Amino acid sequence: MCSSSNDKNKKETVSVDYVIFNILIYFLVIVVVGIPIWWYTTRVYRAHLPLDEILETATPDASNETFGLPLSLEYDILITLVNPEPEHLNIILDGEELTMYYQSFLNQISSVNQFVFKSQWLFYTDLSLTPIKVDDHYVLTEKQLPHIITPLETKLWSHLSARPTVNFLVYFAPCGKPVVIYNDQNEKSQPTAFVSPRWGGILVMNPDKSACESKTFKPNKNYIISTFVTQLINLFKIKSLKEGDIELFKVERIKKMIQSTHRTLKSLAQLLTEISRIVISDEVGQKISVAVDNVKLAEEYLRKGEIEESLEHSKIAFFTSEAAFSDASLLALLYFPEDQKYAVYIPLFLPIMIPVFMSLTTVKNWFKNRGTRTDP
Numbered sequence: 001m002c003s004s005s006n007d008k009n010k011k012e013t014v015s016v017d018y019v020i021f022n023i024l025i026y027f028l029v030i031v032v033v034g035i036p037i038w039w040y041t042t043r044v045y046r047a048h049l050p051l052d053e054i055l056e057t058a059t060p061d062a063s064n065e066t067f068g069l070p071l072s073l074e075y076d077i078l079i080t081l082v083n084p085e086p087e088h089l090n091i092i093l094d095g096e097e098l099t100m101y102y103q104s105f106l107n108q109i110s111s112v113n114q115f116v117f118k119s120q121w122l123f124y125t126d127l128s129l130t131p132i133k134v135d136d137h138y139v140l141t142e143k144q145l146p147h148i149i150t151p152l153e154t155k156l157w158s159h160l161s162a163r164p165t166v167n168f169l170v171y172f173a174p175c176g177k178p179v180v181i182y183n184d185q186n187e188k189s190q191p192t193a194f195v196s197p198r199w200g201g202i203l204v205m206n207p208d209k210s211a212c213e214s215k216t217f218k219p220n221k222n223y224i225i226s227t228f229v230t231q232l233i234n235l236f237k238i239k240s241l242k243e244g245d246i247e248l249f250k251v252e253r254i255k256k257m258i259q260s261t262h263r264t265l266k267s268l269a270q271l272l273t274e275i276s277r278i279v280i281s282d283e284v285g286q287k288i289s290v291a292v293d294n295v296k297l298a299e300e301y302l303r304k305g306e307i308e309e310s311l312e313h314s315k316i317a318f319f320t321s322e323a324a325f326s327d328a329s330l331l332a333l334l335y336f337p338e339d340q341k342y343a344v345y346i347p348l349f350l351p352i353m354i355p356v357f358m359s360l361t362t363v364k365n366w367f368k369n370r371g372t373r374t375d376p
Contacts, residue, residue: 030352031356050288053292073315074115075115075166076163077115078156079099088175091216099117109249140180141182145202166232168231173206180192195231236249257318258317261295264321265291284329290317291316294320
């Protein structure tokens, strides 16, 4: 009888030991192994970045900048020739030839910006506004001019390029309907052209009587180019083509690129600080580091008056900062706030962890009772 009781107690002890052993193994698998693996596999990789240095940099207020062409290293120049009545007037003009006349001017600022020329013809396209007839001509006022651009924009393919586009449009008025632009003082504008600060320029050309009689019009290329070059100078806010004014233009572009780089880097740093789950790859980290280093060099060379060196470094800083900010890997994943992340994981882990931690009291009692049984 005593032997049977001892065997029973021994079996109970072995059974309890087995349960305790299972609890400990389960705890080790879940807490010691599972949680670190989950933490490691769900962590976000971030390359080392000088975020504190970027955030401490003071940036100028962008609202104080003048309205004009968007800042870029490359621009498309799209020359559009509009002939509303090709059956009544044949215009002898090659859009590609016009691009050749630009080179003498663009070579002076080629170290700052690169340009890609494009040209197109539009036929049977009229002005969206009906000019008012006054005596023997038709009048457009300066207040009406902005309303011409929007309808024309739908017919242009400037939106197909990733580069900002500077539009230059020549509108050949129909025979017998000469168009004249009146300024705010109710005076005729000479030449018959106008500029839109962020879009480009429009030139209206009226064929003479002989051209209408022969149904062939050969416009003056030099007149078209001189008008567009003047408009381009105004768009880039260059005072003149003198060497000193070109240098001032370079300095202004350097300052704008430095300011834009600081704003872009600071916006990116704030975004990465607020959303801690955004992945920062080594490639993005390198772009940011290159931008930070080059913007420092650009500022240093500018203080020394070394314009060309400052220009090169400011271009690199501007390009790499924009490339880092628009890198596709930053938006490759969906990012959720931390409270939403915990709202997903807590219902998953809590039902598992509560029994595990409650079982630890059983383990504690088991060790305590075992120590009591071993005492003499």
